[in-house]
Amino acid sequence: MEAAVQFSALLGVTSPASSASSSRCSSKKQTCSVRPRLAKQQQQQQRGGRLRARAVEVGAPGGGEAAAGAPEEEPSIDFAFVAPRLLPDGTPDVQYRTACGGQKLRDIMLEGYIDLYGPYDQVLLNCSGAGVCGTCIVEVVAGKEMLSPKTDVEKEVLKKMIIQQLPDWKVHEWDKMTST
Amino acid sequence: MATSTILPLHLPSCARRSVRASAAAAAVATASSTPQSLEEAFGRKGLKFAADPAGNATAELSVRNGSSLQLRLGDGLVTSYKPKVYWKEKDDCREVLYTVGDPAKLKGGLGLVLNQVSSKGATEALLAGSDWTVKDVDSDSLDAVQVELGCTKGKLDISYVVTLYPLSMATALIVRNTGTKPVELTSAVLSHIKFDKRNGTAVEGLRGCPYASLAPPAADFAVLTPAEAMKREDSGGWFSSGDEEPRQGVWVVEENQYTILKKKVSRVYAAPPEERKKRIYSTAPSKFITIDQYSGLGFRLVRLGFEDFYLCSPGGMYEKFGTDYFLCTGAASMLVPVVVNPGEEWRGAQVIEHDNL
Numbered sequence: 001m002e003a004a005v006q007f008s009a010l011l012g013v014t015s016p017a018s019s020a021s022s023s024r025c026s027s028k029k030q031t032c033s034v035r036p037r038l039a040k041q042q043q044q045q046q047r048g049g050r051l052r053a054r055a056v057e058v059g060a061p062g063g064g065e066a067a068a069g070a071p072e073e074e075p076s077i078d079f080a081f082v083a084p085r086l087l088p089d090g091t092p093d094v095q096y097r098t099a100c101g102g103q104k105l106r107d108i109m110l111e112g113y114i115d116l117y118g119p120y121d122q123v124l125l126n127c128s129g130a131g132v133c134g135t136c137i138v139e140v141v142a143g144k145e146m147l148s149p150k151t152d153v154e155k156e157v158l159k160k161m162i163i164q165q166l167p168d169w170k171v172h173e174w175d176k177m178t179s180t
Numbered sequence: 181m182a183t184s185t186i187l188p189l190h191l192p193s194c195a196r197r198s199v200r201a202s203a204a205a206a207a208v209a210t211a212s213s214t215p216q217s218l219e220e221a222f223g224r225k226g227l228k229f230a231a232d233p234a235g236n237a238t239a240e241l242s243v244r245n246g247s248s249l250q251l252r253l254g255d256g257l258v259t260s261y262k263p264k265v266y267w268k269e270k271d272d273c274r275e276v277l278y279t280v281g282d283p284a285k286l287k288g289g290l291g292l293v294l295n296q297v298s299s300k301g302a303t304e305a306l307l308a309g310s311d312w313t314v315k316d317v318d319s320d321s322l323d324a325v326q327v328e329l330g331c332t333k334g335k336l337d338i339s340y341v342v343t344l345y346p347l348s349m350a351t352a353l354i355v356r357n358t359g360t361k362p363v364e365l366t367s368a369v370l371s372h373i374k375f376d377k378r379n380g381t382a383v384e385g386l387r388g389c390p391y392a393s394l395a396p397p398a399a400d401f402a403v404l405t406p407a408e409a410m411k412r413e414d415s416g417g418w419f420s421s422g423d424e425e426p427r428q429g430v431w432v433v434e435e436n437q438y439t440i441l442k443k444k445v446s447r448v449y450a451a452p453p454e455e456r457k458k459r460i461y462s463t464a465p466s467k468f469i470t471i472d473q474y475s476g477l478g479f480r481l482v483r484l485g486f487e488d489f490y491l492c493s494p495g496g497m498y499e500k501f502g503t504d505y506f507l508c509t510g511a512a513s514m515l516v517p518v519v520v521n522p523g524e525e526w527r528g529a530q531v532i533e534h535d536n537l
Contacts, residue, residue, distance in 0.1 A: 088350065
């Protein structure tokens with residue numbers, strides 16, 4: 001399976017580098033590495049954090065084909081990014097993107113022009129990927145297994161993280177969570 | 181906003197209301213649509229029916245905080261939207277929509293264009309000179325007022341719902357196919373928005389979205405005809421090497437966070453049709469915000485159900501119509517026709533909201 005080999009090569013090269021690097025985006029966000037899966041696309045709608053990233057897996061069209069997906073398309077991961085503010089009629093505001101693996105999730109979002117920083121988009125208001133400021137928090141709702149595991153640095157920062165503003169749909173849950 | 185849940189823009193509830201009410205209102209709808217009879221049938225706190233100076237029946241919606249909206253009932257044109265904003269150090273209601281001409285031949289405002297694309301490729305304007313009737317009205321007496329207009333064109337039941345909230349206004353289109361053959365439609369909600377000066381007019385939030393030059397759909401109320409909109413103006417000598425408008429059919433990705441609209445453009449911001457054939461494609465942004473440097477006010481346009489954004493600025497041509505600069509913009513589905521199968525309905529909405537308080 002040529003594609004599988006390609007992927008493991010990618011994995012071999014990028015993940016030690018990425019886990020060692022300190023230029024990682026903040027808590028709850030992990031670098032993206034690809035593991036080709038031929039499972040069907042997942043479509044669960046779950047509650048999310050500041051920005052929900054739903055990493056939907058690539059499915060082989062027609063199901064069951066051994067090689068990596070469609071013959072012309074390169075292997076990639078599909079994303080559904082859900083904004084923290086709902087649309088005026090109460091439905092979630094979803095943006096779909098697709099990207100090759102091996103990159104950082106923050107880079108994929110910035111290249112795809114997803115509004116990641118919100119009001120902290122200016123030059124000195126964020127740490128631009130160092131993993132220390134907590135302004136581009138993302139909660140991964142589905143597809144966590146496609147991200148590389150959290151490093152110790154990330155886990156430390158996560159423990160101290162304060163979320164300043166919950167997304168629209170979580171506000172209701174927060175009342176339930178605090179009362180029970 | 182708590183108020184937005186009272187009259188949810190969530191369109192299924194509008195449709196349900198219209199189905200229940202149309203049976204009851206059928207008797208009323210056939211009655212004459214003079215302002216007096218409409219007032220008796222539908223008038224309530226926040227909603228008044230009157231006749232404008234040209235004699236057309238209009239509905240005036242208003243909410244508790246002072247925002248108001250005027251809707252011309254015959255052709256469904258929103259002729260005025262005045263939200264309450266904090267402007268020039270005081271709370272005031274400022275007109276957002278740009279209109280020109282005397283009341284008999286008013287152009288501009290916010291109106292709907294709906295075209296049917298036949299199998300041979302010809303487009304037929306469905307709403308030209310149409311006669312909308314008031315189907316239903318809803319309000320919570322304080323912070324939300326909603327008027328539903330309906331008309332039937334052939335085998336299509338078309339509903340146009342205009343809603344006013346304290347911080348926003350929404351226009352929704354519901355098309356139901358009652359015939360036996362699928363119908364292909366293209367539509368646009370063309371909003372003419374007023375700006376103080378040509379220099380300080382910009383739009384933010386369209387970065388990363390591909391755009392192409394495209395003529396607007398023809399509309400009676402549009403200030404610029406499609407031919408006028410597409411006419412390029414001669415830029416000054418030192419600008420000619422700057423960014424030119426792409427030729428028709430060429431897609432360019434917007435690079436700037438702020439799209440400055442000093443020059444004459446007529447563009448559609450969308451995912452290109454070839455992209456849409458892929459399994460997954462990057463969708464266009466769901467909203468953008470207009471920026472007026474001189475007044476400091478910004479209005480956010482949100483599209484729900486529509487696929488593209490249409491954006492047109494008149495450039496130097498604005499002087500032909502008046503002293504204010506304006507943009508003709510709005511949510512649209514103009515590139516790829518929407519297919520409505522028999523028995524199905526299609527919904528799209530555009531919301532103009534602001535947080536200038």
